[in-house]
Amino acid sequence: MVVFKRFAVLLACAFWGVAASAQSTGAAFDVGTIQSPILVIESDRAFAQSAFGKRASLEIERAGSEIASENRQIETELKNEELALTAQRESLEPEVFRKLADAFDEKVQNLRREQDTKARALVERQETARRQFLVAVKPVLNEIMLDFGASLILEKRNVFVSVAAIDITDQVVLGINSLLGENSDVVPEPVDQNPDP
Structure with a gap:
C-alpha cells in the first residue's frame, strides 16, 4: 500500500512538473485547458455518446429486433409444420413420410443458415460503424492534441492511473x-498523423 501511494505521488509530481516546466518556458495555455504531452480517451463511451454512435446503435438495435421477431415467427411456423407432419405419420407410407421429413429438415437448415447470415451481417454492420467513427474522429483528435500540446493519446482502460484533466472523451x-x-454517409478522409517535414 505504501509503495502504491509513493508511485501515485511520483506520477502526480511528474505530471505537474511537466505542466510547470511548460509554464516556466512561456508555453501558451488556453483558459481552462492544461498542457499535457499525454491524453486519454474512452473510445467506447465517445462512440456511444456521440450523435453518430447513437444513430448507428439505434439502427442496429432495430435491425436486431427485426431479426429476433423473424426468428420467433419462423420458430412458430416450423413448430406448427412439424406437428402437422407428425400427425400425418400414421396415415402415410414410410417412404412418403421420410421424403416429407427430409424436405422439412432441409427447410429448417436453410432457414437457419439465412438467419445466421443476417445476424453475421448485423455484426459486420456494427463493426463498420465503429471503423467509420474511428476514421471520422481523427481530425477532432488532431485538433484536441494541438490544444493540449499533446503528442500521444492512450485508451483510458489501458492506463493504470491518470488525472481527470487529461481525459478528452x-x-x-x-x-x-x-x-x-x-451522418455516417460522409466520413472525412483520414488525416496524416506524420506529415513530411
Whole structure:
C-alpha cells in the first residue's frame, strides 16, 4: 500500500512538473485547458455518446429486433409444420413420410443458415460503424492534441492511473457531433498523423 501511494505521488509530481516546466518556458495555455504531452480517451463511451454512435446503435438495435421477431415467427411456423407432419405419420407410407421429413429438415437448415447470415451481417454492420467513427474522429483528435500540446493519446482502460484533466472523451464527443452529427454517409478522409517535414 505504501509503495502504491509513493508511485501515485511520483506520477502526480511528474505530471505537474511537466505542466510547470511548460509554464516556466512561456508555453501558451488556453483558459481552462492544461498542457499535457499525454491524453486519454474512452473510445467506447465517445462512440456511444456521440450523435453518430447513437444513430448507428439505434439502427442496429432495430435491425436486431427485426431479426429476433423473424426468428420467433419462423420458430412458430416450423413448430406448427412439424406437428402437422407428425400427425400425418400414421396415415402415410414410410417412404412418403421420410421424403416429407427430409424436405422439412432441409427447410429448417436453410432457414437457419439465412438467419445466421443476417445476424453475421448485423455484426459486420456494427463493426463498420465503429471503423467509420474511428476514421471520422481523427481530425477532432488532431485538433484536441494541438490544444493540449499533446503528442500521444492512450485508451483510458489501458492506463493504470491518470488525472481527470487529461481525459478528452467529452471534448471528442462535442467535436465529432459538430463535424458529423448523425451522418455516417460522409466520413472525412483520414488525416496524416506524420506529415513530411
